[in-house]
Amino acid sequence: EDQVTQSPEALRLQEGESSSLNCSYTVSGLRGLFWYRQDPGKGPEFLFTLYSAGEEKEKERLKATLTKKESFLHITAPKPEDSATYLCAVQGGSQGNLIFGKGTKLSVKP
Amino acid sequence: ETGVTQTPRHLVMGMTNKKSLKCEQHLGHNAMYWYKQSAKKPLELMFVYSLEERVENNSVPSRFSPECPNSSHLFLHLHTLQPEDSALYLCASSQIYPGLAGPAGQETQYFGPGTRLLVL
Numbered sequence: 001e002d003q004v005t006q007s008p009e010a011l012r013l014q015e016g017e018s019s020s021l022n023c024s025y026t027v028s029g030l031r032g033l034f035w036y037r038q039d040p041g042k043g044p045e046f047l048f049t050l051y052s053a054g055e056e057k058e059k060e061r062l063k064a065t066l067t068k069k070e071s072f073l074h075i076t077a078p079k080p081e082d083s084a085t086y087l088c089a090v091q092g093g094s095q096g097n098l099i100f101g102k103g104t105k106l107s108v109k110p
Numbered sequence: 111e112t113g114v115t116q117t118p119r120h121l122v123m124g125m126t127n128k129k130s131l132k133c134e135q136h137l138g139h140n141a142m143y144w145y146k147q148s149a150k151k152p153l154e155l156m157f158v159y160s161l162e163e164r165v166e167n168n169s170v171p172s173r174f175s176p177e178c179p180n181s182s183h184l185f186l187h188l189h190t191l192q193p194e195d196s197a198l199y200l201c202a203s204s205q206i207y208p209g210l211a212g213p214a215g216q217e218t219q220y221f222g223p224g225t226r227l228l229v230l
Binding site: 004031032034036041042043044045046049051087089091095096097098099100101102103 | 114116150151152153155158166200202207208209214215217218219220221222223224226
């Protein structure tokens with residue numbers, strides 16, 4: 001069964017304190033792994049897609065990496081505006097539906 | 111701005127009411143989706159439309175009825191809901207349905223802001 005597990009469930013950081021969020025997955029025939037950011041009361045905002053192990057993508061203070069079993073979202077020197085819930089989703093199988101994790105709620109304090 | 115809009119943003123309804131949620135995408139996409147997001151749970155896929163044809167119905171109760179009159183609009187008709195149906199309902203669109211082959215990136219789903227539904 002396709003499954004996505006995100007950890008930690010919540011993460012509190014001081015401004016400037018770098019850290020990583022984890023997304024572990026099992027899927028038959030990975031077609032893509034997606035990262036989204038969701039602010040309270042809003043819909044998920046697309047960040048990255050990773051397609052194969054070893055691939056990396058960056059956007060401002062965020063860097064996403066992918067292995068055959070997990071993905072990391074590294075946050076370098078975070079700012080309070082990075083506070084949000086970060087969602088990971090995998091796409092696989094013949095239908096290619098997105099399977100989401102429960103998310104990691106990140107809080108960055110000034 | 112993702113190019114996907116949803117109305118209303120908030121809705122309170124009784125268990126005997128009938129209401130509809132509306133989604134519109136301005137991205138020229140061919141696939142549209144309804145998701146349900148409940149607290150402490152992952153997003154749950156409800157329905158998928160590709161080129162206005164329903165391609166998936168993930169065991170959703172019949173009190174939820176989708177409609178896709180054209181590739182830009184998607185509705186979710188609600189009737190005789192239960193309190194446990196209270197949730198954030200999200201609409202999304204992608205250039206192609208992921209079950210179809212296509213260049214990388216066309217399967218990326220873009221979400222609207224959601225409708226926060228409360229069933230009393």
